[in-house]
Amino acid sequence: MIAIRDLHKSFGDHKVLDGITIDVERGTTFVVLGGSGSGKTVLMKHVIGLLKPDSGTVLVDGIEIPKLEGRELTEARRMFGMVFQGAALFDSMTVYDNVAFPLHERQRGIKPSELRERVIEKLKVVDLDEDVLTKFPAELSGGMRKRVALARAVVHEPKVVLYDEPTTGLDPITTAYVDDMILSAKQRLGVTSMVISHDIASAFKVADRMAVLYDGHLAAQGTPEEVRRSDHPYVQHYLSMWFEKQ
Numbered sequence: 001m002i003a004i005r006d007l008h009k010s011f012g013d014h015k016v017l018d019g020i021t022i023d024v025e026r027g028t029t030f031v032v033l034g035g036s037g038s039g040k041t042v043l044m045k046h047v048i049g050l051l052k053p054d055s056g057t058v059l060v061d062g063i064e065i066p067k068l069e070g071r072e073l074t075e076a077r078r079m080f081g082m083v084f085q086g087a088a089l090f091d092s093m094t095v096y097d098n099v100a101f102p103l104h105e106r107q108r109g110i111k112p113s114e115l116r117e118r119v120i121e122k123l124k125v126v127d128l129d130e131d132v133l134t135k136f137p138a139e140l141s142g143g144m145r146k147r148v149a150l151a152r153a154v155v156h157e158p159k160v161v162l163y164d165e166p167t168t169g170l171d172p173i174t175t176a177y178v179d180d181m182i183l184s185a186k187q188r189l190g191v192t193s194m195v196i197s198h199d200i201a202s203a204f205k206v207a208d209r210m211a212v213l214y215d216g217h218l219a220a221q222g223t224p225e226e227v228r229r230s231d232h233p234y235v236q237h238y239l240s241m242w243f244e245k246q
């Protein structure tokens, strides 16, 4: 579903991505782990076409993203739903308006009754019921805001959901909520997901496959078990930060 092929990207003489190849199978969750500044966001920006590679390419559902411009790129971006760090909801809009927003933008002629049905259906996917529709983001807990953000990301039925550090800065209970939410979006909606994160515990819960980005390369890639057994010194050091605490 997502094929990243030998991707290279430098800013000036700072080489950020130095030959990244990743395959994300349809309906699975792939987590890219890496320390601060390792290039996770730069990688994600190539997937949605916000950055162009120096060489290599990205295919999403067979479409070569770096080749697209203007309207074609806008069109291709409909394949994606994004969940950003923080919940990034519109504070002055109710939950209903927040979730309805992307659908309203994409399907101008949609009937109000259908819009409402789709919003309620997606809120159900994230275990929220109709009582929240009239609430404002400030009235919700952190975990609920994340759920609303996911409902908004999937309301237009994207093929791919991208999560940008979904658990950064959250307390353990909210983190567990978010992990469950990522798993349930996969199970209930069958979406393909890519998560960038430095939360090792969370990555090991949600990933079907994962990679550790280090010094422009993938220091390890595979199932969580394979990555855990990697003998790469950086991967061992990076994972020990969490596994030794257990």
Ligand SMILES: Nc1ncnc2c1ncn2[C@@H]1O[C@H](COP(=O)(O)OP(=O)(O)OP(=O)(O)O)[C@@H](O)[C@H]1O
Residues within 6 Å of the ligand: 011, 016, 034, 035, 036, 037, 038, 039, 040, 041, 042, 043, 198
């Ligand atoms: N537009 C840009 N111009 C110049 N340098 C950039 C640009 N975007 C990113 N970089 C550099 O690329 C490197 C990787 O940045 P990136 O944001 O991808 O890191 P990250 O792994 O997402 O880090 P974090 O976990 O802290 O968000 C950093 O050194 C950053 O300064």
